[in-house]
Amino acid sequence: MKLEIPTKYFAIGGAIGALAIISFVLISYHETSTSESMPLQHTDNKLLDIYNSIPTQTGKGIFMVQSKNLTKPVDPELVDLDSQIISCSPNVDGLLTSSPNIGGSCTGPNVNLASVKGKYLSGQCCGILQNTTEYHKHLEKLQQYSNIPDIPLNPYKTSVDVAKKWIDYDSKTTLNTSEQAVYDKAMKISTEGPCCCHCWHYYVNEGIAKKMIRDYEYNAHQVADFWDVSDICGI
Numbered sequence: 224m225k226l227e228i229p230t231k232y233f234a235i236g237g238a239i240g241a242l243a244i245i246s247f248v249l250i251s252y253h254e255t256s257t258s259e260s261m262p263l264q265h266t267d268n269k270l271l272d273i274y275n276s277i278p279t280q281t282g283k284g285i286f287m288v289q290s291k292n293l294t295k296p297v298d299p300e301l302v303d304l305d306s307q308i309i310s311c312s313p314n315v316d317g318l319l320t321s322s323p324n325i326g327g328s329c330t331g332p333n334v335n336l337a338s339v340k341g342k343y344l345s346g347q348c349c350g351i352l353q354n355t356t357e358y359h360k361h362l363e364k365l366q367q368y369s370n371i372p373d374i375p376l377n378p379y380k381t382s383v384d385v386a387k388k389w390i391d392y393d394s395k396t397t398l399n400t401s402e403q404a405v406y407d408k409a410m411k412i413s414t415e416g417p418c419c420c421h422c423w424h425y426y427v428n429e430g431i432a433k434k435m436i437r438d439y440e441y442n443a444h445q446v447a448d449f450w451d452v453s454d455i456c457g458i
Contacts, residue, residue, distance in 0.1 A: 281331020307345030343380040350457025393430030408443035419456040
């Protein structure tokens, strides 16, 4: 025997289902909103002041991660680096205009600044720096290259002029066959080559490598070692 169910019961069932869905959405939204606002209830006012002083949204976003949503102190060195120019752009010439453009990165958007006076090209364009112990180890190892004029001994704070010098050197310098073989081998044995992406730092390090090979007779392992300790992608 076929069971007949009155149409009105379908209507009632549909209405109950709709109410259940609406209730679920409202509850989920409330829980999400509450969880998102929770860190703000524990915000340290000093950290909020530091956050507001950082000039770019990229730096602010990095600081939020380092401070655990403005609840934990951040090393002043990291705050300083967050306040520099964080960009994946290979075009440093754009920084020398009257309206400097900082290209976007994996960690933040493009931004125009009134001036880059007193600012340096920083790292963290592809990853957030949180381990200052490793950072200092890298800085110490970089001292061995101080005999090369204008080499960035702190790649997380590279002046725009120095970056431009090495990028220009890179674009104007073509290695001969034997020199290129050294460069190619360095690419194979280094962790990530000149940098983790083709940003300003990549071409700076490419230029430095060409200088090392041509004028200082560095071998592939020496070039690779330099690239690995001049990493700026976050430690």
